[in-house]
Amino acid sequence: MNTQTLTENFIDELVKITGPEYVFTDSESLEKYGQDETEDLVFLPHVVVKPANAQEISLIIRLANKHKIPVTPRGAGTGLSGGALPVEKGILLSTERLNKIISIDEKNFQATVETGVVTQVFQEAAIAKGLFYPPDPSSRGSCFIGGNLAESSGGPKAVKYGVTRDYVLNLEVVLPTGEIIWTGANVLKNATGYNLTQLMIGSEGTLGIITKVVFRLIPHPPKDIVMLIPFKSAEQACEAVNSILHTGVRPSALEFMERDAIEWSARYLNLDLDLPKDVEAHLLVEVDGNDLDLLSRDAEKVYEAVSGFDIYEPLFADSAQQKEDLWKIRRNVGHAVKSNSIYKEEDTVVPRAELPALITEIKRISTKYNFKSVCYGHAGDGNLHVNIVRGNLSEKEWNENIQEGIKELFRYTVAVGGTISGEHGIGYVQRPYIEIAIGEKQLELMRQIKTAFDPNGILNPNKIF
Amino acid sequence: MNTQTLTENFIDELVKITGPEYVFTDSESLEKYGQDETEDLVFLPHVVVKPANAQEISLIIRLANKHKIPVTPRGAGTGLSGGALPVEKGILLSTERLNKIISIDEKNFQATVETGVVTQVFQEAAIAKGLFYPPDPSSRGSCFIGGNLAESSGGPKAVKYGVTRDYVLNLEVVLPTGEIIWTGANVLKNATGYNLTQLMIGSEGTLGIITKVVFRLIPHPPKDIVMLIPFKSAEQACEAVNSILHTGVRPSALEFMERDAIEWSARYLNLDLDLPKDVEAHLLVEVDGNDLDLLSRDAEKVYEAVSGFDIYEPLFADSAQQKEDLWKIRRNVGHAVKSNSIYKEEDTVVPRAELPALITEIKRISTKYNFKSVCYGHAGDGNLHVNIVRGNLSEKEWNENIQEGIKELFRYTVAVGGTISGEHGIGYVQRPYIEIAIGEKQLELMRQIKTAFDPNGILNPNKIF
Structure with missing residues (x-):
């Protein structure tokens, strides 16, 4: 089939799978789903489809395979490398209806989640049960779990807790040939065959469409201390990172912001921030745990570690609001720059x-x-x-x-x-x-893996390589 | 070439690569390298070769590929699933000469290690620099890092610290086609292409021979408390595991031993152990960290969590020797059973x-x-x-x-x-x-990956599938 246009017949087949209310060819939808957060790029797909579950996705993939139509999977469209851009047109497949937290298993510290769930929504549901899902990209209020899996997202907590891939036990995936598989088992360790789970994570929607994930969770550390340290030199701020980590303290965040980053973001958020003229950069440091006394000692050690550098007095956030403001500033740097x-x-x-x-x-x-x-x-x-x-x-x-x-x-x-x-x-x-x-040679191996999974090359074509 | 015997010519080619002192065809060597710790299985290879480095391994692999001779890589031979058994004869390739700790980078909390290094030797070298490599399979005193990578070994610390795969940043690998590649980068997070690093780990020497590894390390927690809790019911001991974890305490070990396990092991080690007749099982619990007061509180919480079960009074190890004895008992259960x-x-x-x-x-x-x-x-x-x-x-x-x-x-x-x-x-x-x-379908994908890496199927044939 010519991929320049899709026939009405093909669209009818899609409608049969999802129902007419979930297939879109109007220009507004094509425009909306033709872009993500990457620069100012727009690529219009031929059709946007919003399936309800893995079974519907499987039928769509089989149809696309039959006619060799490109399929670009998309979560919330918060990506910054254009992974969700339908650069080859064809079908834009949105996972937004896969938005159920299926279970949070307090006994096993596990959760099973559909991949269209917003990261922060899942985090908060876990915390409500005393459990913690640490990965929190800056876009956590809008990004989907599925996008986090596609890119193995990190975020500020990674320094202590690792990235998305470190919390995944098992994935339900619709393969580019239409089969629905699970990649692993719901266990903390697994030495049974090649690790398809880790191969799928970070493959940016080129090897399959992840529809469910089983995460491991950890106990939620209820206390934290947040401090903002102003440095007169950006290089020194970077050097201080190692000094802090060599104290043995394991901060739950250790973030760097150049002067422009913090100033632009504060302005974007209409927050007051009066920086001395010679501040070049900041470190935002968080320690978390169960015991506030211990955390105070940790914060003290961090302070000692940076006191040898040319700094202004650190700001210790003394209220939940102030902590939230500091984190808001950090999280909004990207948006602030974009608005400029x-x-x-x-x-x-x-x-x-x-x-x-x-x-x-x-x-x-x-x-x-x-x-x-x-x-x-x-x-x-x-x-x-x-x-x-x-x-x-x-x-x-x-x-x-x-x-x-x-x-x-x-x-x-x-x-x-x-x-x-x-x-x-x-x-x-x-x-x-x-x-x-x-x-x-590594790229050749990756291409061969891609071909093994996706012999017709229909899934998220022209991405990665 | 007929794999039933290797020609003298072929052996001569091996000798040219490694020198004559590292090629063995005597029956004693063939017998020694024809078995590992798996049951009572023995498969004699045609030749044992002990290359010095990745370059020599690459030459051996290219030679084997040319003649389609099976190559079985072997670390210390402590495996329990027969991964190192040369079931198709051919070349048994021992990595024992790749035994250098190349660097321990205290600034970056990283280490670069050859894969023939004994796990415990590496652990102790890290601890000497205040750094910690947590994975410690029971055989850590004899097993090689390479074997740990091949099986993604765990060990008692995994409950808090994760398994081998969680500490790997980058691998140097000789592919089954002879190329020498690095699979990743020396960084804590990597979203650049498919994760060949994690694909290689746990692939049991079927996708490549790992010759070097870059690990991430963490600060070494210098203090620990070890307790042994006797249960009158094995099921209750298992139930208590969840009760302990729900306190929020994260033990650095949480091990179960049936009565026979602990008794046989103590007898094997000639250690005194006088168990009440109705003890069915034990939990061995360790907590570790920087602060002994905090650990005492953690141990107290563990004790409270188990006190509702039908137990005898826990034994708190009150000396380094007693801790070592308890761990020795735990680590030697396998050997004790085997000696029976x-x-x-x-x-x-x-x-x-x-x-x-x-x-x-x-x-x-x-x-x-x-x-x-x-x-x-x-x-x-x-x-x-x-x-x-x-x-x-x-x-x-x-x-x-x-x-x-x-x-x-x-x-x-x-x-x-x-x-x-x-x-x-x-x-x-x-x-x-x-x-x-x-x-x-998953097996089919794994087989296709195997073929992409090893088109002639020479590397560790007849393993996994």
């Missing part, structure tokens, strides 16, 4: 001790290629988001020069043992850079 | 709350099939090792009836959401059961 200008977001990650050198290198490259960069992120993980602001750059500067600058940056992160994405994925927009990070 | 009789070891794993029912089911099945079982293991993970003792069983009973019993047991673990191996792998001896745990 079109931007590209790079997701650099290096061995943690390389952070101070990384920030120096970023500034060197941004001067060389004449762009403005706003840096922030999960310093405790060595994961720094670099927002490249378009500002007044010409079309040519934006599309060509910048790409050279990004290549130079990524060659650097790879050279020091890091890579080109820590938690956002390759998706569509990082594809030109993947060969910087991944060797030819 | 040939046995099969099953590695059942279920959602933790299913443990009490599992132990009841094991006893029902062992009565039905007329075998003696000794149960122990990582109760905190829902992972129970079931040693089936041969005793006086006839050849037929041992080889046929028992297999039916094992099938019944595995069907049960799978039916309650568990699987057939938690940390020992499928290897050779669990192959007849894999279809109980893994569906046809």
Whole structure:
């Protein structure tokens, strides 16, 4: 079938699967589902379909396979690498109706969740039962569990608790050939065959559509202390990260924000923030646990660790509201930058001790290629988001020069043992850079795996490689 | 080439790669490397070769590929599923000369290690720098890091700290086609392409020979408290596991031992142990951390959680020696059973709350099939090792009836959401059961992955499936 247009007959087949109220070809829907949070990119699909469950998805996939129509799965569309963009048109498959928390099993510290559930909704349901699902990307109020699985999202808690993939026991997946499988078992350890579960996580919707997940949970630590430490030097803030971690304290967040990041975000949120002129960066540090005395001692150790640097007095959040405000500022940096200008977001990650050198290198490259960069992120993980602001750059500067600058940056992160994405994925927009990070033979193996799962190449084509 | 014998010419080629002192065809070597810790199985290879590094391994693999000779990689030979048995003869490739700890990077909390390093040797080197590598299979004093990676080994600390796969950042691997690759990057989070690292871990030497690993480490918790709790009912001991975990305390070990397990092991070690007649099982509980006061409070909570069960007074280890003795008993159960009789070891794993029912089911099945079982293991993970003792069983009973019993047991673990191996792998001896745990489509995908990596099927053939 010609993928330039879908026949009415094909649309009728989709309608038979989901009912007419869940198949959309109006231009408003195509526009809405033709974009995600990635830059200003829009690709219109031919049709948007919203199936109710794995069975309906399986039927859609089988139909698409028969006619070799591309299918692009989409969660909440909060991705930053364009993984949900229907770049080859065809079917945009939204998982938004798979929105049930099926069970939270307090006995086994497990939960079974559909992948269209909003991350924060699930987190709060777990906390209501005294259990904790730590991964919380900044977009947790709107992103879906499914997107988090597709990209193995992290977030601020990863420094202590790990990323999405560390909480997954088992996945229900609709394969690109239509079969519905479970990838593992509902157990904490599993040495039974190849790990299809971990292969699926982070595969960005190219190997299957994840429809259910069984998570392991941990007891919820009810107490925390949050502190914001202003540094006169951004490099020193990065160096302090290691000093903090060498105290033996394991912070539940250890976030870096350049001056612009925190100022733009506070302004975007209409929050007061009066920074001394010579503050270049902040660390936002959280410790959590069961015992406030112990946490106070931990916070004290953190304070001692940073007191040798050129800092202003840290701010200890002394109310729930103040904690929430600090976290709001951190979580909204991306939105704030976006509200200022079109931007590209790079997701650099290096061995943690390389952070101070990384920030120096970023500034060197941004001067060389004449762009403005706003840096922030999960310093405790060595994961720094670099927002490249378009500002007044010409079309040519934006599309060509910048790409050279990004290549130079990524060659650097790879050279020091890091890579080109820590938690956002390759998706569509990082594809030109993947060969910087991944060797030819490894890419060949990945392509062969893709072919084993998806012989017709219909699922999320033109992503990753 | 006929694999029934290898030509002298072929042996000469091996000698050219490693030098003559590392190629063995004498019967003593073939016998020694023809077995591991799995039951009483022996398969003689044609030749044993001990390469020095990835480059030599690559040359051996290329030679084997040219002549389609099977290659079976072997670490320390402590495996319990026969993963290192050269069942198709050919080349037995020992990694024992890859025994260097290349670096322990205190700044980044990372270590780079060759895979022929003994697990405990690496653990102690990390502790000497204040860092902690938690996975510690019972055989840690002799097993290799490479074997731990091949099976994604766990051990008692997994309940708090996770298993081997949770500490791996990056792997150097010689592929079955001879290329040497790195699978990831030296970073804490990575969303760059499919996760070849996690695919390799637990693949039991069928997808590549891992030659180096980059681990993440954590700060070493210097303090611990160890307690041994005697229960009058084995089911109650299993039930108490959940009661302990629901206190919010996160024990660093939560081990179950049936009466026979602890008695046989103490006798094997010549340690005094005078158990009241009606003790059916024990829990061995450890809590660890930085602060002894806090740990005492945790131990107190554990004690409260079990005090409602029918127990004898717990033993709190009050010296380093006593702690060591208790752990020695736990670690030597397997050896003790083996010294009594040939046995099969099953590695059942279920959602933790299913443990009490599992132990009841094991006893029902062992009565039905007329075998003696000794149960122990990582109760905190829902992972129970079931040693089936041969005793006086006839050849037929041992080889046929028992297999039916094992099938019944595995069907049960799978039916309650568990699987057939938690940390020992499928290897050779669990192959007849894999279809109980893994569906046809999943197996087909695994076979296709195997073919993508190993088109000639030379690497560790006849393992897993």
